[in-house]
Amino acid sequence: DVKVTQSSRYLVKRTGEKVFLECVQDMDHENMFWYRQDPGLGLRLIYFSYDVKMKEKGDIPEGYSVSREKKERFSLILESASTNQTSMYLCASSSFGDYGYTFGSGTRLTVV
Amino acid sequence: RKEVEQDPGPFNVPEGATVAFNCTYSNSASQSFFWYRQDCRKEPKLLMSVYSSGNEDGRFTAQLNRASQYISLLIRDSKLSDSATYLCVVNKKKSSGDKLTFGTGTRLAVRP
Numbered sequence: 551d552v553k554v555t556q557s558s559r560y561l562v563k564r565t566g567e568k569v570f571l572e573c574v575q576d577m578d579h580e581n582m583f584w585y586r587q588d589p590g591l592g593l594r595l596i597y598f599s600y601d602v603k604m605k606e607k608g609d610i611p612e613g614y615s616v617s618r619e620k621k622e623r624f625s626l627i628l629e630s631a632s633t634n635q636t637s638m639y640l641c642a643s644s645s646f647g648d649y650g651y652t653f654g655s656g657t658r659l660t661v662v
Numbered sequence: 663r664k665e666v667e668q669d670p671g672p673f674n675v676p677e678g679a680t681v682a683f684n685c686t687y688s689n690s691a692s693q694s695f696f697w698y699r700q701d702c703r704k705e706p707k708l709l710m711s712v713y714s715s716g717n718e719d720g721r722f723t724a725q726l727n728r729a730s731q732y733i734s735l736l737i738r739d740s741k742l743s744d745s746a747t748y749l750c751v752v753n754k755k756k757s758s759g760d761k762l763t764f765g766t767g768t769r770l771a772v773r774p
Contacts (some may be wrong), residue, residue, distance in 0.1 A: 583761070590670075592749070592766035593706070608761070640705060651762060653705035 553577070554643050556654035563661050569628040571657050573641030580646045582624035584608075584616065586637040587656075593640065599624055600646070631661045663688050666765035668750050674771045679740045683768045685733040685750030695726055697735050698749040700767065706749055709735075740772045 557572035575582065581600050585593040585608075595608030597616040605616050613635060617625045624643075628635055638658050642651040668685045675681050687695075695712035710717065712724040712733055723736040733750055750765035 585764075590766060593764040595761060595763075598761055650708045651706075653707070655705050 554641055554652050554654040556639075556641050556657050558657050559655065561657055561659045563628075563631050563659065565632060565661055567628075567631045567661075569631050569659065569661075571626040571628075571639055571641075571659070573624045573626070573643075573654055574622050575624075575643040575652070576622065577643070577645075577652075578621065579643040579652075580621070581644045582618065583642040583644075583651065584614075584624065584626045585640045585642065586610070587640055588637050596626065628659075631659075633661050635659065636661045664765075665689060665754070665763045666750055666752055668765040668768045670766060670768060672769040672771050674773060675740055676773055677740055677742060679772075680736065680738045681740055681770060682737075683735045683748055683750075683770075685735075685765055685768075687731050687733070687750075687752045689752070689754060689763075690731060692731075692752040692754065694753040695724075695733050696751040696762070697722075697724060697733075698751055698764070700747045700749060702746075706764070709748070737770075740770075742772050742774065745770055745772045 554575045563569050583598040584596045587593045594610050599605045599618045615627045638656050640656045641654040644651045666687050697709040698706040699709045700706040712726045716725045721738045725734045747767040747769045749767045754763045
């Protein structure tokens, strides 16, 4: 089974901190995605990547950046965490042309 | 207007009932459609793809109406284990490739 592993299940950070969320997949998938999920707003795409060192903005990239130095790893960076970035963050991966995304179990981030 | 719209529910039904969820999408260029299931505090998982001709997977039937930009999911003989949030998902064509847009979900609660 494809596994997508997110480094932390729960995280509490202070306003202004730089935050790194890590995601690793073990099935050689080309595509990786970062979403955030908020009540009433559903899943919203932050950034995605179709290849190593490649990144594209999703629908809500402001306040975030990403890094994909290796195919299996896609990192989400909050440059200066703010309280409105408190959310559930979900990483997903898929093969090229395959819409069956596999999600990680999520990181619930609280910014205080 | 949201790209993908769903009734949030909740739908409260007894075991054995038949329940239907609907979803509309705004981008007429969308090519592929899916239903994902998300259990409470878990990550979304692909339930089934939706084809123009309609498709069935056991107790689940999905239908697509491109003219009305409308997708449906029918669950027959509901089980307690069907209780979850059902996410309507469409692809969104971008020059760099395809990516999925998720609806906010419809919550189903099946009672004994």
